[in-house]
Structures are given as structure tokens and as C-alpha cells.
Amino acid sequence: xxxGAPKPSSQAPTSRSGxxxxxxxxxxxxxxxxxxTKAYDLIADGRVAVDGEVQTxxxxxxxxxxxxxxxxxxxxxxxxxxxxxxxxxxxxxxxAADEKGRDTVYSLLQDGGLPWIAPVGRLDRASEGLxxxxxDSVWAARITDPLTHLAKTYHxxxxxVPDEMLLEKMRAGVHDDSDLLRVTSVSVLRVGEKNAWLEIxxxxxxxxxxxxxxxxxxxxxxxxxRVAIGELxxxxxxxxxxxxxxxxxxxxxAVATVx
Numbered sequence: 001x002x003x004g005a006p007k008p009s010s011q012a013p014t015s016r017s018g019x020x021x022x023x024x025x026x027x028x029x030x031x032x033x034x035x036x037t038k039a040y041d042l043i044a045d046g047r048v049a050v051d052g053e054v055q056t057x058x059x060x061x062x063x064x065x066x067x068x069x070x071x072x073x074x075x076x077x078x079x080x081x082x083x084x085x086x087x088x089x090x091x092x093x094x095x096a097a098d099e100k101g102r103d104t105v106y107s108l109l110q111d112g113g114l115p116w117i118a119p120v121g122r123l124d125r126a127s128e129g130l131x132x133x134x135x136d137s138v139w140a141a142r143i144t145d146p147l148t149h150l151a152k153t154y155h156x157x158x159x160x161v162p163d164e165m166l167l168e169k170m171r172a173g174v175h176d177d178s179d180l181l182r183v184t185s186v187s188v189l190r191v192g193e194k195n196a197w198l199e200i201x202x203x204x205x206x207x208x209x210x211x212x213x214x215x216x217x218x219x220x221x222x223x224x225x226r227v228a229i230g231e232l233x234x235x236x237x238x239x240x241x242x243x244x245x246x247x248x249x250x251x252x253x254a255v256a257t258v259x
Contacts, residue, residue, distance in 0.1 A: 021061035024048065030064065032079030032135035033071070034116050035096070047072050079115050081136045083250045086242040087234060088131045090223075094122045105131065108240055120144060124208055129154070129226035130234040132253075133242070143229070143253060149203040150253075151184065153228040156198045156210060159220035161191055166217065170200075174216040179206050181213040195222060229253065 022030065025039035034042070042048050043058045049070045050062055062069070069076045086105060088094070093104045096118075105119060120132035120140040134140050143150060173182025189197040200210060211221050227234050230253055237243060 021063050023059040024050065024055055024062050024069075025058040027062045027064045027067075027069065028071075028076070029137045031069075031076060032081065032115065032137070033076050035118055036137075038116075042071060049073075079135055081139075082114060082117055082134060083136065083139070083245040084117065084133045084242050085232070085234070085237065085245060086131045086133060087237045087239050088123050088128055089239050090126060090128045093125050094119050094131065105133070109133075109242065112242070121205065123226060124211075127224045127226065128239070129224075130229055130232075131226070132229065139250070139254060146204055150230050151201050151203050151228075152205060152226060152230075154200045154202070154210060155189065155223075155225045155227050156200055156214075157195060157222040157224075158198060158214060159195050159222055161194070161196050162188060162198065162219075166219070169217055170213060174213060176212050176216050179212075181206065181209055181216065183210075183213070 024043055025036050028034055028039035028042070028048070029036045033039075039048075040058050043056055046054050046056055048055055050060065050067050052068070086108065088105060088108075091103070092108070093102050095104050096106060098104055102125070109117070115135060117133045117135045118137075118140065120134055121144045123129065123131050132140075132143065142148060167186050167188075170183045170186050173180045175181075183200050184203045185199075185201045187199050189199050191197075202209060206212075210224060214221055225234075232245075232249055232253055
């Protein structure tokens with residue numbers, strides 16, 4: 001969102017007739033046409049018209065079931081909902097664009113013939129594994145909402161051999177700045193002479209949560225892979241590849257996010 005752009009309202013206004021209206025930028029996102037940030041840019045540039053009138057107010061109230069919305073003169077309809085999983089490789093940025101010119105997850109989707117689609121949550125550049133993508137902003141928001149406490153499971157290689165005291169400290173948590181960082185569960189998968197693999201489950205996801213927690217305990221992370229979100233496993237999907245979710249998998253995650 002551009003500096004100075006109006007802040008999206010938390011609730012959709014309702015007219016006296018009972019029709020629910022949403023801000024224009026949110027409508028473009030809900031229709032699966034583009035991200036909310038991109039919508040603000042399109043509207044500010046005068047490229048979006050509602051019922052034949054150009055609108056430059058991103059919060060202009062729209063009844064998305066009745067209004068005709070055009071972008072650059074082309075009528076916009078609700079896009080087919082896309083739900084995907086990607087096995088993100090290490091070194092790939094979870095972003096639409098990168099100011100340093102590094103490869104993003106979109107470089108792995110170029111030949112897919114896909115409409116606009118956005119990552120559901122993030123994996124940092126050094127992390128690997130299961131990343132969801134969708135153009136269904138409502139479904140995505142439920143999955144990323146911290147209030148749903150949707151479990152995420154990781155396999156993490158560390159640079160030391162853990163003992164039970166370390167595992168207990170990870171469960172109890174440590175303070176880093178203003179955050180309490182802790183795991184929902186942790187167990188040892190396998191141990192080598194100088195390192196080990198842990199299975200870690202979180203039901204919250206603060207920025208670089210696992211890396212910061214282990215760094216506070218003076219433990220280095222060698223590899224970090226997300227292997228499941230809720231009951232949805234990464235499975236045998238090859239690194240750098242993606243596939244669409246079936247209706248059962250989409251519903252599985254939707255049910256898991258019901259408070």
C-alpha cells in the first residue's frame with residue numbers, strides 16, 4: 001500500500017436495504033483479480049471504473065454482487081478460485097518482487113498459465129518446504145489469522161546434539177525483544193555426531209520464530225523445512241514443484257481454521 005493511502009476499514013458498511021458493501025480495493029482482492037496493494041495502485045492511477053465512473057477512492061463502497069467494475073476498460077468478474085501448494089526451495093524469496101533482484105516464488109509458476117495468485121503466509125529465504133498459494137483472500141486470511149492457532153510442522157536440522165533440557169527450554173519459551181517464543185511440541189527425529197534433526201510444531205507464527213528461538217538458546221539452524229500445515233502434509237512433492245489442492249484438502253484447512 002502506498003504511503004498516505006487510506007487505511008482499510010475493519011468492517012464492511014451495510015446500507016439501509018441490508019446490502020453489504022466493501023471498499024473498492026478490497027472488492028478487487030475478494031474477486032481474485034489482484035492483491036489489495038496492487039488494487040490501491042490501480043485505483044490511484046485512475047484505471048478502475050465502477051458502473052461507468054472512474055473511482056480514485058480505494059474505500060469507495062461497492063456492492064460487489066451488482067456493480068460493474070472495469071480495469072483499463074475490461075469488465076472484471078470473479079476469478080476461478082485457485083488453491084495450490086508449492087515445495088519452496090531454499091534461496092527463493094516469498095514475494096511478488098524483490099528489490100535485490102533475487103528469484104521469487106513466482107519464478108517457479110511462470111509456465112503454469114495461472115491467474116493472479118498470492119502466497120498464504122511466508123517462508124523466509126533460507127527456509128524450505130510447504131507454502132500455500134491462492135487467489136481466495138478470505139480462505140487465506142483464515143489460515144494466516146493467529147487466532148485460529150492452525151498448527152504448522154517443521155523438520156529442523158540444528159548444529160548440536162540436543163538433550164532433554166534444551167527441549168524443555170524450547171517448550172517453555174524464551175523472551176526475544178517483546179516476543180515470547182516457544183514451541184507447541186518438539187521431538188528428536190535423528191541424531192548424528194555433531195548435529196540432529198528435530199520435529200517442531202507451532203500453533204503461532206511470529207517472524208522467524210524458530211530461528212530466533214534457537215538463536216536465543218545459542219543453537220544454529222542448518223536447515224529448516226515446513227512439512228505440514230494443519231493436517232495437510234507436503235508429502236512427496238518435488239522441490240520447486242507445485243500442485244493444486246483437491247476439494248477435500250481445501251475443506252480440510254477451512255474446517256481447521258474454524259474458531
